[in-house]
Amino acid sequence: MKTQLELAREGVVSPEMEKVAAAEGFTGEKIRQGVAAGHIVIPANPGRKDQKICGIGKGLRTKVNASIGTSSDISDVDLEIRKAKIAEEEKADTLMELSTGGDLDAIRRKVLDNCSLPVGNVPLYQAFAEASRKYHNPNKLDPEYLFELIERQLEDGLSFMAIHCGINRFSIERMRNQGFRYGGLVSKGGTFMVSWMEYNNRENPLYEQFDRVCALMKKYDAVLSLGNGIRAGAIHDSHDRAQMAEMIINCELAELGRNMGCQMMVEGPGHVPLDEIQGNIMLEKAMSGGAPYYVLGPLPADSGAGYDHLTAAIGASHSAWHGADLICYITPAEHLALPNENDVREGLRATRLATRIGDIAKYPERRELEKRVALARRDSDFEEYFNLSMFPEKMREVRNSRKPENESTCTMCGDFCAMERGFSLFKDDIAGDKCRHPEKKKETV
Known part of the structure; x- marks a missing residue:
């Protein structure tokens, strides 16, 4: 089986490319060219039938991701299924299943069975959760088990994965040398990987064996989203040396992954003041060769908890305007609690509105609907x-x-x-x- 990227480079317009073209108002050939250049990705694991097809990348409508998942405090599978259905109802483009509590294989499979959106995850969540249960110490995670787990999750039908390949010993050293941070570490997967590396005095196996990660993703034609495990969790940490070290590595890995025939996407921050958002996106695009940029928010202030869906919407509109391709929603519960159903609904509405505003600025020629309104x-x-x-x-x-x-x-x-x-x-x-x-x-x- 060839990936969408490999097909596109051979001049083939796949059925998935045709569906993206129809949804976006372009020709299949234009989408093929974007995929071939690595500027567009299509998360569509062929092992999962009847999932919705969407394109993410240059020239396309800015897409919105919704995240759901249990925690160690609240593990209600039926609640997560309802949240997944609300995400689809509220027109999310993709869904991330990020559970850390309960039977994680069963939860993932049930979400996949009850949702038609392309579904992604962060495999480190399950890896460290299970190591913690088995050994009472997540730092005893066996790297071989991590790779086995990634394949098991892909077999279930995941279409994209946020994998923290860009954390290495060099980036951790930058964190130490700069005197840590105002906002600390905020990525669950990233923080546990840093902890594992420090405890075992070893390099990140996902960085060390990057070709193995890409081989697994290629096998299932899933999009590899290069996770930002050292992203800034406070605007005063934005673009510090640790974040930039990881960003440079991720952008380099995006190029290496494409050369292997793997669909690649780069993840971005995080917490970024409004005046730095444009520069952040410019850096990612320049250093990655135009890889699609998946932005988490960003939040341009740290003091809006309770209304952080609005804080993030302001950042998201600027991100979409300046070239971000996929925006992860933020709910009103961000930084405070596990989101409930209404939080999911409100977070998606705020983020969809933000991306609409950004696209109006990014694509002035596409404002006809606003005129009709x-x-x-x-x-x-x-x-x-x-x-x-x-x-x-x-x-x-x-x-x-x-x-x-x-x-x-x-x-x-x-x-x-x-x-x-x-x-x-x-x-x-x-x-x-x-x-x-x-x-x-x-x-x-």
Whole structure:
């Protein structure tokens, strides 16, 4: 079996490329060229049938990932299944299953059976969780078991994996030499790998045997997302030496992986002040040869807990604008608790809205929908206004809870509706594409 990357380089437009092209409004050949260059990836493990196909990368709509999963404190499989279904309902593009509590094989398989989105994970979570249970010390993880586990998870049908290959002894030394950090270490998988390396005085086996990682990913044509295990967890740590050491390594590994025929994606921070987001993305694109960038947030402030879905949405809109390709949502529970169903819904809505805003800036030629929304609102055509907008059910819920006397207005302005007054003043001057329905000009109110 050949990977999407290998097929594309041979000039083949695969069925998956055709599906991405249809969804994005491009030709299959254009998608093939992007995949061949390593600028687009398609997470679609062929062992899992009937999963949705999406493309991630240059020129495409910015995609949104939702994360679910149990913890050692809360392990309710049915809850995670409901969250997965909400993620699909709220139009997430991909899903990460990140459980650390309970029967991890069973949870993963049940999520895969109950969701049609491409599913990814972080294999180090299960590896260290099981080593902790077996040896009462996660640092006793056997590296051979880690590789066996990665293949077992891929056999189940995972389409992408965040694997922490870029952490090495050099990057850990940078952490020590800079006097640690304001925000510490925030990546679970990354922190446990650093701990394993320090305890065993050994190099990261995922870095040391990178070709073996790529061989496994190629076998199942899964996308290798190079995890940022030393990402900044505070804006004052953004772009410190440790983070940059790992980023340089990951970007180099992205190139090496592509040369092996493996679909590659790079992960980014983290916590980044707003003024540094553009530079961060520029660095990743320049150093990785344009590999798709999977951004976790980012959060441009550290003080917004409880509303960090909004903090992250601000960062996500800038990230999408400046070239990020996949954004991992943040929920209101971030930094505080395991997300519940409503947290998943609110996190996805905020992130989808953020990426829409970013794409409006990134692709000025694709603003036609926004024009149609504005015209429907101007003409008080509430039904079309709802249907064209991102969250029609929420819009109807709010409007119906405070119904106006005049159905052409809302209770915000009532008799003082600016839209109605403005239309009555200029209805005869509407021309060109500012006239929504030339054959049905609205009568004066």
